[in-house]
Amino acid sequence: MEEEKEGMSKRKGLYASKIKRAVHLLFFRRRLKPGVKGWELHRTLGSDYPKVLSLLDDYLEKLDLQVKTVPENEKSPAEKLSLEELDKARFYVTLRGELTPKESRMIGWRIDDLAGLAVTISYIISKKGQASRSEVEKLLSQKLPSWKASVNIDRYIRYGYIQEDERQQLYLDWRTRAEVDQKALVDLLLKSEQPTDTVATLAKKNEATADEENDSVAR
Numbered sequence: 001m002e003e004e005k006e007g008m009s010k011r012k013g014l015y016a017s018k019i020k021r022a023v024h025l026l027f028f029r030r031r032l033k034p035g036v037k038g039w040e041l042h043r044t045l046g047s048d049y050p051k052v053l054s055l056l057d058d059y060l061e062k063l064d065l066q067v068k069t070v071p072e073n074e075k076s077p078a079e080k081l082s083l084e085e086l087d088k089a090r091f092y093v094t095l096r097g098e099l100t101p102k103e104s105r106m107i108g109w110r111i112d113d114l115a116g117l118a119v120t121i122s123y124i125i126s127k128k129g130q131a132s133r134s135e136v137e138k139l140l141s142q143k144l145p146s147w148k149a150s151v152n153i154d155r156y157i158r159y160g161y162i163q164e165d166e167r168q169q170l171y172l173d174w175r176t177r178a179e180v181d182q183k184a185l186v187d188l189l190l191k192s193e194q195p196t197d198t199v200a201t202l203a204k205k206n207e208a209t210a211d212e213e214n215d216s217v218a219r
Helices: 002-027 038-045 049-063 083-088 101-106 111-126 133-141 146-158 174-179 182-190 195-218
Strands: 065-070 090-095 162-164 169-172
Touching (some): 002 090, 065 174, 090 174, 111 133, 111 162, 111 169
């Protein structure tokens, strides 16, 4: 009985140590892209690293965070990947829940900027993962100034949500795959008659919120 308890204690200590090392790999950015590849986790933690990440994910749930798996092949369900496929995937720590509009403003995003990002992502998805920059700018310019549409696209590229090739074709980048529930986003926007109506509505809401905050400060 004592040997069994001692064995369990050693296993707990081993996994506690592995979880700590996994946190170091996931949280500390070493390259242009955050997160870590599965093969790096495999090499550092051993072949049971998926279990280590599952334990870490359970702990992070209390903090409204999660370990997100982004497969190399976007069409492969993350929960059904083999160990070989997991080694090729990338892992990130992302927000589990959703930001409130007020929280979004605090991190430097206007509500209409977020709406523009949602429309941009959903439009690229509707075009089977590729759309020309001119098409996206034209779409956003229906409800936003043309200069702002272009600036916003540059910002989405800079932050890793969208990537652009030499032919000015836009694709989804790593951050969209890591942070955005693409199906839920498309379902949400399909409820609107026109995607750009979302931008216009949220732009007005953003202005109204800003006015309320200014009035509060003035008082």
